[in-house]
Amino acid sequence: MLGLLGRPRVLGRLVRVLWQIVSGFWIIRLQFTRLETGQRQEHVQRWASRMLAALGIELRRQGPPLNGGPVLLVANHISWLDILVLHAAGYCRFISKADVQRWPLIGYMAREAGTLFIERESRRDAHRMVHFMVERLRAGDVLAVFPEGTTGDGLAIKPFHANLIQAAILADVPVQPVALRFVDGPSGLVSHAPRFVGDDTLVGSVLRTLAAQGVQAHVLIGPPDRHAGRDRRRWAQDLREQVHALRQTPQRH
DSSP states (O other): OOOGGHHHHHHHHHHHHHHHHHHHHHHHHHGGGSSSSSHHHHHHHHHHHHHHHHHHHHEEEESSSOSSSSSEEOOOOOOHHHHHHHHHHHHOOEEEGGGGGGSSTTHHHHHHTTOEOOOTTOOOHHEEEEEHHHHHOOOOOOOOOOTTTTTOSSSSSOOOOOOHHHHHHHHHHOOEEEEEEETTTTTTBBTTTOOOOOOHHHHHHHHHHHHHEEEEEEEEEEEOOOOOOHHHHHHHHHHHHHHHHHHHHHOOO
């Protein structure tokens, strides 16, 4: 796998990716304290779009626009790329596992970009996060979660955990289903290059992505959905079905 580093295309993309990471870090350090919230969000969205371009990935978006909050986005989870893809499609604040906060450089950038961190194994921390999400939703934020709790293979969607969806019920705000898929542009088939599941390593997934050609990231957005009296488990099941249906949407050419 490391032999891919010898390919000119991989090396060229890697240099561009590293430049985007460094430039994004310095924008955060030098400019964010002087910017208003909306300006920060615009910077994050533009940076995510540049990162996808540096990786050689084309973003394709279908469905109604993400018009701002308050709303909770729920999406299937395939890759470490998913956060970049959703940020490029429209700014949101992610709920992410606490491990990411400890990653060198990336953890700092994620926190400054608005990511909220949760200890997934801690029931007490999940309870704390639900209450904090309610506060942010009532303040008008756009929050995003991956209810599967882990990455999948891009072919099937795992069951949705309902705990964090409770925040949308308590705040009485809609949830908007979003389906993600990675496609090989020339063939129209599922691309497994960006996947990050099972025995896949992060380094291997990054190198496969850098080496791939014609990868498209599809963001398929459904209409906002309100709980309408459903409890969190019933609503989570219905939202999973909506995301599954969105994934079957024919590709636009």
